[in-house]
Amino acid sequence: MTRYENQTFNKKTLVVDGNRYISCTFVDCGLVFRGGDLPSFNRCTFTRTQIQLEGAARTTLNYLTVLNGQGLFTNVNGVIANVKKGTLPVSTRPESCDGQATGTNYAALLGVIGVFAAIFLLIGVGIWWGFIYHPEENLLAQTQPLYVEIPLDVMPALPENLALAYDDHLEGQSDILQTYGWVDDEESIAHIPIDEAMNMMLEDGLPSWQASGG
Amino acid sequence: MEKMESKIFRNETVIVDNTQFVDCDFEGASLLYQGGALPTFEKCKFVGVSLQFGDAAANTLQFLSRLRVGGFSPAVDRLLESVRKPK
Numbered sequence: 001m002t003r004y005e006n007q008t009f010n011k012k013t014l015v016v017d018g019n020r021y022i023s024c025t026f027v028d029c030g031l032v033f034r035g036g037d038l039p040s041f042n043r044c045t046f047t048r049t050q051i052q053l054e055g056a057a058r059t060t061l062n063y064l065t066v067l068n069g070q071g072l073f074t075n076v077n078g079v080i081a082n083v084k085k086g087t088l089p090v091s092t093r094p095e096s097c098d099g100q101a102t103g104t105n106y107a108a109l110l111g112v113i114g115v116f117a118a119i120f121l122l123i124g125v126g127i128w129w130g131f132i133y134h135p136e137e138n139l140l141a142q143t144q145p146l147y148v149e150i151p152l153d154v155m156p157a158l159p160e161n162l163a164l165a166y167d168d169h170l171e172g173q174s175d176i177l178q179t180y181g182w183v184d185d186e187e188s189i190a191h192i193p194i195d196e197a198m199n200m201m202l203e204d205g206l207p208s209w210q211a212s213g214g
Numbered sequence: 215m216e217k218m219e220s221k222i223f224r225n226e227t228v229i230v231d232n233t234q235f236v237d238c239d240f241e242g243a244s245l246l247y248q249g250g251a252l253p254t255f256e257k258c259k260f261v262g263v264s265l266q267f268g269d270a271a272a273n274t275l276q277f278l279s280r281l282r283v284g285g286f287s288p289a290v291d292r293l294l295e296s297v298r299k300p301k
Contacts, residue, residue: 038280051290063252076297083275084291
């Protein structure tokens with residue numbers, strides 16, 4: 001974009017694409033537009049100045065002529081009306097964004113690349129050292145079993161014949177329930193047949209251990 | 215120039231620059247012109263089409279519109295009316 005300020009153009013043909021004119025005077029000039037960036041005219045005066053379209057700008061009008069020749073009168077008339085009203089049927093496609101980083105600071109760029117390269121190098125060395133060079137030290141040595149085996153000799157030994165062992169145990173318990181005997185001689189605690197104990201409880205109620213002194 | 219022949223464009227945006235359309239149908243399509251090489255249409259049918267302009271073509275229409283507002287309405291109108299006159 002070229003900026004022109006306070007200039008007088010006399011009998012010249014000017015390509016105006018993208019230019020900015022401020023307080024300029026145009027006398028007997030031709031303003032040529034080729035479809036590039038829009039020019040701007042601020043506080044300018046024009047005397048016997050003509051408009052000329054070239055390149056893509058001329059082709060655009062020719063395109064409208066072609067469409068008109070194809071019978072698209074309504075569409076073409078609509079475009080012309082919109083140009084006159086200032087409401088243009090421009091493309092609805094999103095405009096491209098300007099570049100976010102357009103500088104030429106190559107030293108900074110190299111620095112950033114170097115930092116990223118160093119980070120990737122460190123990660124690569126770590127992976128190589130941990131998984132390739134010393135895999136047994138870093139992985140296998142620190143692993144723990146998911147369960148601890150219980151040695152068999154710690155478990156209680158089962159009798160060879162469970163039925164006989166059960167009968168012996170039941171007989172012993174039945175003897176205790178049906179006979180008299182000492183539970184603890186020193187403490188003078190004895191056991192009596194359970195039927196007798198039940199009758200005593202029915203007749204006398206629960207014994208008072210505190211009152212009898214044990 | 216690319217050649218499109220016996221195609222149907224239905225409810226889509228068609229970039230027409232630099233294209234030769236032959237025996238094509240445009241149904242509800244949007245013709246997008248961006249100021250490139252002039253397209254040609256031979257034996258084509260248009261139903262419910264709309265026009266869109268981008269890049270240089272849009273710039274051109276905007277340029278004419280601004281000039282018209284800025285005092286060049288006779289010149290701009292002459293250019294626009296030339297479109298509707300058969301060559």
